[in-house]
Amino acid sequence: MILAEPYRIKVVEPIKMTTKKQRKKILEEAGYNLFLVKAEDIYIDLLTDSGTSAMSHYQWAGLMIGDESYAGCRNFFHLKETVKELFGFDHFVPTHQGRPAENILFMLTIRPGDYVPNNMHFDSTRAHVIDKGGVPVDLVIEDAYDIEKEHPFKGNMDVNKLEDFIKKVGRDKIPLVMLTLTNNTGGGQPVSMKNIKEVKSVCERYGMPLFFDAARFAENAYFIKEREEGYKDKSVREIVYEMMSYADGFTMSCKKDGLVNIGGILAMRDEKLFERAKQLLILMEGFPTYGGLAGRDLEALSIGLREVLDEAYLRWRVGQVRYLGEKLRKEGIPIVLPIGGHAVYIDIKRFLPHIPQSQFPDNAFATSLYLEAGIRTAALGSTAFAEKDKETGKVKYPKLELVRLTIPRRVYTNSHMDYVAEAVIRLYKERDKIKGLRIVYEPEIMRHFSARFEPIG
Ligand SMILES: *Cc1c(COP(=O)(O)O)cnc(C)c1O
Numbered sequence: 254m255i256l257a258e259p260y261r262i263k264v265v266e267p268i269k270m271t272t273k274k275q276r277k278k279i280l281e282e283a284g285y286n287l288f289l290v291k292a293e294d295i296y297i298d299l300l301t302d303s304g305t306s307a308m309s310h311y312q313w314a315g316l317m318i319g320d321e322s323y324a325g326c327r328n329f330f331h332l333k334e335t336v337k338e339l340f341g342f343d344h345f346v347p348t349h350q351g352r353p354a355e356n357i358l359f360m361l362t363i364r365p366g367d368y369v370p371n372n373m374h375f376d377s378t379r380a381h382v383i384d385k386g387g388v389p390v391d392l393v394i395e396d397a398y399d400i401e402k403e404h405p406f407k408g409n410m411d412v413n414k415l416e417d418f419i420k421k422v423g424r425d426k427i428p429l430v431m432l433t434l435t436n437n438t439g440g441g442q443p444v445s446m447k448n449i450k451e452v453k454s455v456c457e458r459y460g461m462p463l464f465f466d467a468a469r470f471a472e473n474a475y476f477i478k479e480r481e482e483g484y485k486d487k488s489v490r491e492i493v494y495e496m497m498s499y500a501d502g503f504t505m506s507c508k509k510d511g512l513v514n515i516g517g518i519l520a521m522r523d524e525k526l527f528e529r530a531k532q533l534l535i536l537m538e539g540f541p542t543y544g545g546l547a548g549r550d551l552e553a554l555s556i557g558l559r560e561v562l563d564e565a566y567l568r569w570r571v572g573q574v575r576y577l578g579e580k581l582r583k584e585g586i587p588i589v590l591p592i593g594g595h596a597v598y599i600d601i602k603r604f605l606p607h608i609p610q611s612q613f614p615d616n617a618f619a620t621s622l623y624l625e626a627g628i629r630t631a632a633l634g635s636t637a638f639a640e641k642d643k644e645t646g647k648v649k650y651p652k653l654e655l656v657r658l659t660i661p662r663r664v665y666t667n668s669h670m671d672y673v674a675e676a677v678i679r680l681y682k683e684r685d686k687i688k689g690l691r692i693v694y695e696p697e698i699m700r701h702f703s704a705r706f707e708p709i710g
Contacts, residue, residue, distance in 0.1 A: 256569055256573070256576070257569075257667075258666060258667075259563075259565040260309075268296055270296055270627065271294060273624060276294070276624050279291075279294050280620055280623065284693065284694070284705025284707075285620045285706035286703070286706060287616075287619055287629050287631075288702050288703065290623070290629065295623075295627060295628070297627065297628045297665065298628075299596075299628060299631070299658045299659050299660065300629045300630065300631050300659065301659050302509055302595045302596065303509060304508035304514045305661035305662070306514065306557075306661060306662040306663060306664065307662065307664045308512065308514070308553060308557070311556050312512070312556045313553075315549070315555070316549040316552065316553055317549075318552055319549025320548040323543070325542050326543060326548040326551070328548040329542040329543065329548075329551055332552075332554060333345070335558050336520060336558075339490070339493060339559070339562070340493070340497040340503075340520065341497055342503075344523075345518050345519060345521070346538075346544050347517070347543065347544035347546050348516075348534070348544050348546075349516065349544070350515060350517045351377065351466075351468060351504055351505060351507075351508070352377045352506075352517075353517060353545065354504040354517045355381045355504050357519055357530050357533045357534060358502070359385045359387065360385060361533065362428040363382065363387040363428055364385075364386070364387075364428070365385070365386030366386060366387075367387045367426055367427065367428050368389075368390050368422055369382045369388070369390065369427070369428070370390045370392050370418060370427065370431070371389065371391060371430075371431040371432065371433055371466070372391070372410040372431075372432055372436050372444060373391045373393045373397070373433060373437075373438045374389045374391060374433070374438065375438055376637055378466055390418065392414040392415050393409070393410060393411065393439055394407070394411045397439045397440075397442065398653065400587070400589050400590065400653070401587075401589075401590050402590070403590055404442075405443075405445070405476075405481070406442070406443055406445035406476075408434070408436030408439060408443050409444055410432060410444070412448070415430070415455055416455055419455070419459055424459045427461055428462075429461060429464050431463075431464050431465070432449065432452060432463065432465050432466070433468075434467050434469060434470055435472055435473045435594050440589040440593045440596075440598045440655070441469070441574075441593025441594045442591075443473045443476035443594065444473060445480075446477050446481055446484065447481070449499050453500075456501075462501035463499065463501050464500060465500045465502075465503040465504075467505045468509040468510065469509050469510050469594055469595060470496065470497075470505070471493065471562055471567060472567070472594035472595060473496070474562075475489055475567040475571055475594070478492055478564075479571075488562075489564055489567060501522050501523065502519070503520050505517060505518040507554050507558070509595070509662075510561045511554050512560055513554045515546065515550055516550055516551075570662060571594055573660060573665075574592060574594065574596065575592045576667060577597050577660070577670040577674060578597040579592070581597060581677055584674075586604070586677060586678065587604055595659060595660060596659040596660060597658045597660075598655045598656070599618065599656045599677070600653075600655060601618050601634055601654040601656055604618060605618060605684060605687055608687070610634070610639065610650040610651075611635070611648070613632070613634075613706065614634065614689060615636050615655065616690055617687050617689050617708075618630075618680075620690070620706075625679060626673075626676035628676055630658050630659070631657040632656055633653075633655045634653065636704075637651075638650075688710055689709045690706040690708055690709060691706065693706065693707055
């Protein structure tokens with residue numbers, strides 16, 4: 254049966270179509286970095302699912318009941334009720350997005366030389382750990398690096414690796430353990446409830462807190478319902494509540510499953526940590542009842558957190574991503590399997606085997622697809638993750654060289670997905686003509702946001 258959109262359109266936003274000639278000029282001006290292209294010059298924007306969701310009419314209505322009082326606005330109390338009811342947490346601070354939540358948490362927990370194990374760090378999380386003098390450690394199961402392996406929970410942490418790591422560096426060097434739900438960097442792959450429980454039990458044994466990086470908590474829960482034994486008849490809402498029951502806290506970029514354009518949460522059970530988090534929040538974001546957001550944003554977030562648990566929505570959402578992925582797969586395009594929750598990831602090592610990692614094949618693909626069809630994607634290989642060793646000066650390339658076709662929530666129809674599939678397939682047939690890139694300007698941290706490139710040859 255065709256999986257059609259479980260909503261109809263009430264407001265439309267026209268999008269501009271450009272010519273290939275125009276796009277060539279735009280690319281040159283942007284230094285072949287799609288972050289530097291104006292959004293208006295993009296036809297279909299698959300750069301990220303972050304903050305790009307379409308809000309429902311309930312959320313738009315919610316904006317109208319924003320209470321913009323400096324302290325104690327009513328929307329904060331609605332959000333507090335929501336966080337308690339859906340996640341079971343009494344203590345949280347709202348932040349303007351995910352990374353200030355990470356920043357505050359790590360400022361309070363990481364001392365220089367500490368290690369933070371995670372299944373796989375997202376790039377801003379990694380950068381924040383490093384910024385505090387910590388060392389981010391990825392302990393995802395080995396299968397995660399096997400791009401075609403059909404593991405239902407490829408986001409799982411390897412519990413043996415975790416135990417070995419704790420024994421190696423010592424418990425005192427590990428202020429917290431994190432799990433990213435779903436694993437964004439590794440392909441939007443979920444973590445099973447069983448794995449969450451196992452990781453929690455190791456943490457308990459060593460007296461270490463477990464925090465979730467919970468940006469895609471609802472998509473993770475939906476996969477648990479679909480794939481994990483014993484959860485078929487549970488509601489996504491129950492599954493989310495159970496997942497959260499094993500966490501000592503979480504950071505959440507609400508720009509994903511919160512279905513809002515801006516917002517974040519830092520939640521925790523430890524009261525003392527909460528008191529300190531509030532102090533830092535006041536310093537960096539604002540008073541604890543608004544934390545860097547307007548009252549109306551808090552209201553839209555409360556509504557979004559509930560809406561995302563609607564199973565008709567989640568079925569369609571995960572289904573749309575799968576719809577695009579299956580189309581590509583049928584044509585032999587190398588993609589990460591199984592297809593993840595928020596994005597289709599193309600394996601660029603196999604798509605462009607003739608371009609070495611030193612020539613940013615991920616960005617070569619992304620810029621070529623933009624030139625071909627006005628589609629923007631995210632280069633998540635050497636462009637984002639290649640690191641220069643401070644001592645030896647040698648560049649270390651990431652194991653995975655991926656480009657992410659990230660689907661915003663409730664924004665594009667399946668005919669947009671058909672257009673994207675057709676363009677990628679066209680590019681695949683002509684892939685030998687795609688050339689590598691060299692860097693002409695690079696900043697120190699998070700290079701992919703502002704570096705400039707030029708084609709080689
Ligand atoms: C988006 C994201 C973040 C950071 O959140 P921002 O809202 O972009 O600051 C952290 N972790 C994961 C897994 C994410 O997807």
